[in-house]
Amino acid sequence: MAMATRTPGFVLPTSLSSQPPFDRRGGGFRVSVIRCSSSPFTFPTSGDVEKPWTSYNARLVLEDGSIWPAKSFGAPGTRIAELVFNTSLTGYQEILTDPSYAGQFVLMTNPQIGNTGVNPDDEESGQCFLTGLVIRNLSISTSNWRCTKTLADYLTERNIMGVYDLDTRAITRRLREDGSLIGVLSTEQSKTDDELLQMSRSWDIVGIDLISDVSCKSPYEWVDKTNPEWDFNTNSRDGKSYKVIAYDFGIKQNILRRLSSYGCQITVVPSTWPASEALKMNPDGILFSNGPGDPSAVPYAVETVKELLGKVPVYGICMGHQLLGQALGGKTFKMKFGHHGGNHPVRNNRTGQVEISAQNHNYAVDPASLPGGVEVTHVNLNDGSCAGLSFPAMNVMSLQYHPEASPGPHDSDNAFREFIELMKRSKQSS
Numbered sequence: 001m002a003m004a005t006r007t008p009g010f011v012l013p014t015s016l017s018s019q020p021p022f023d024r025r026g027g028g029f030r031v032s033v034i035r036c037s038s039s040p041f042t043f044p045t046s047g048d049v050e051k052p053w054t055s056y057n058a059r060l061v062l063e064d065g066s067i068w069p070a071k072s073f074g075a076p077g078t079r080i081a082e083l084v085f086n087t088s089l090t091g092y093q094e095i096l097t098d099p100s101y102a103g104q105f106v107l108m109t110n111p112q113i114g115n116t117g118v119n120p121d122d123e124e125s126g127q128c129f130l131t132g133l134v135i136r137n138l139s140i141s142t143s144n145w146r147c148t149k150t151l152a153d154y155l156t157e158r159n160i161m162g163v164y165d166l167d168t169r170a171i172t173r174r175l176r177e178d179g180s181l182i183g184v185l186s187t188e189q190s191k192t193d194d195e196l197l198q199m200s201r202s203w204d205i206v207g208i209d210l211i212s213d214v215s216c217k218s219p220y221e222w223v224d225k226t227n228p229e230w231d232f233n234t235n236s237r238d239g240k241s242y243k244v245i246a247y248d249f250g251i252k253q254n255i256l257r258r259l260s261s262y263g264c265q266i267t268v269v270p271s272t273w274p275a276s277e278a279l280k281m282n283p284d285g286i287l288f289s290n291g292p293g294d295p296s297a298v299p300y301a302v303e304t305v306k307e308l309l310g311k312v313p314v315y316g317i318c319m320g321h322q323l324l325g326q327a328l329g330g331k332t333f334k335m336k337f338g339h340h341g342g343n344h345p346v347r348n349n350r351t352g353q354v355e356i357s358a359q360n361h362n363y364a365v366d367p368a369s370l371p372g373g374v375e376v377t378h379v380n381l382n383d384g385s386c387a388g389l390s391f392p393a394m395n396v397m398s399l400q401y402h403p404e405a406s407p408g409p410h411d412s413d414n415a416f417r418e419f420i421e422l423m424k425r426s427k428q429s430s
């Protein structure tokens with residue numbers, strides 16, 4: 001049969017290539033099953049080289065009917081999740097432990113993963129929250145002075161699936177063209193392709209509250225700072241102490257470390273913590289954290305944010321920003337394939353400066369839905385989407401991206417100083 005090449009490594013029969021693009025929201029599916037070749041490139045871990053991990057044959061089946069043969073290096077089994085791609089060159093351990101990836105498979109576009117292993121200092125939380133890791137090539141050797149374990153052992157111990165030997169470039173192009181897709185990863189040979197395909201088509205992530213599962217269950221104090229050896233921006237500290245309540249919607253620990261390094265005394269509270277209780281604790285400021293899933297599916301959290309608006313300075317990060325956007329009267333929407341990576345340029349509209357930022361979100365605030373007085377302070381320069389908000393009348397500031405992350409540059413860290421200044425001004429005027 002004559003074949004037409006759609007993207008490198010992905011071959012579609014000509015008879016099917018003229019069909020309209022896959023559209024899950026419209027309910028249409030292009031074909032039932034398309035078999036994809038594994039990667040056209042050969043790395044040292046392919047073929048006969050003896051590997052220091054246990055490997056099974058695996059498959060990634062996407063809801064558009066494409067099937068990607070793979071090899072497993074993590075936990076065996078069958079799992080379902082939304083597939084997103086991440087363009088970071090480093091930081092896979094932070095990604096694995098970022099609670100905002102709950103319900104997702106993360107495909108790394110960097111073709112070589114695992115070379116620095118894992119270490120106790122790079123954890124963003126106490127467990128891996130994503131459903132699986134999809135990579136092109138797993139490094140056969142691990143070498144780093146901080147490394148305590150290989151990536152394969154770490155994922156297996158934590159019962160997280162990891163697969164390699166797929167054509168990650170072709171899958172990424174597919175996600176960019178058609179948008180995020182639901183997929184099933186499986187090492188179970190007894191399951192047919194059709195069974196896995198049906199699984200992927202009967203699951204959805206939109207409209208689901210994912211934060212209740214990842215939030216802490218009771219309040220606790222946080223005291224750890226950034227390791228002083230690695231701290232930066234230290235000249236901008238004023239040496240004063242600020243009492244901050246951090247709502248945990250799936251908080252990354254580096255947010256807490258940065259706040260602590262800036263002099264905050266932090267109490268972390270669960271996502272369901274009543275606003276009235278938070279106010280009784282008499283905080284100088286409140287942080288609304290990052291967190292997984294659809295921000296419009298957690299109206300109880302939006303209500304809590306609303307009750308706190310105007311009473312104390314507030315700072316939202318990622319999910320926290322999206323909750324603030326809704327509490328201020330705006331709406332969120334699902335993006336085509338989101339932003340996941342350590343190299344997103346963002347313009348600070350107030351200074352005109354561009355920050356290279358770390359991002360991880362699939363939803364965004366629609367600026368057109370926001371009421372007058374709410375200022376869009378930051379814009380993502382890749383697609384013009386809203387990356388930051390401010391509502392000075394109520395001491396509100398928020399960022400769609402991750403100022404605590406330092407994927408090389410530390411450009412966004414000043415946002416913590418701005419929060420400190422917001423609290424300081426508010427204290428002085430009261």
Ligand SMILES: NC(=O)CC[C@H](N)C(=O)O
Pocket residue numbers: 100289290291292293294295317318319320360361362363364
């Ligand atoms: N990192 C986050 O807080 C993610 C926010 C939200 N879950 C999204 O995907 O847009």
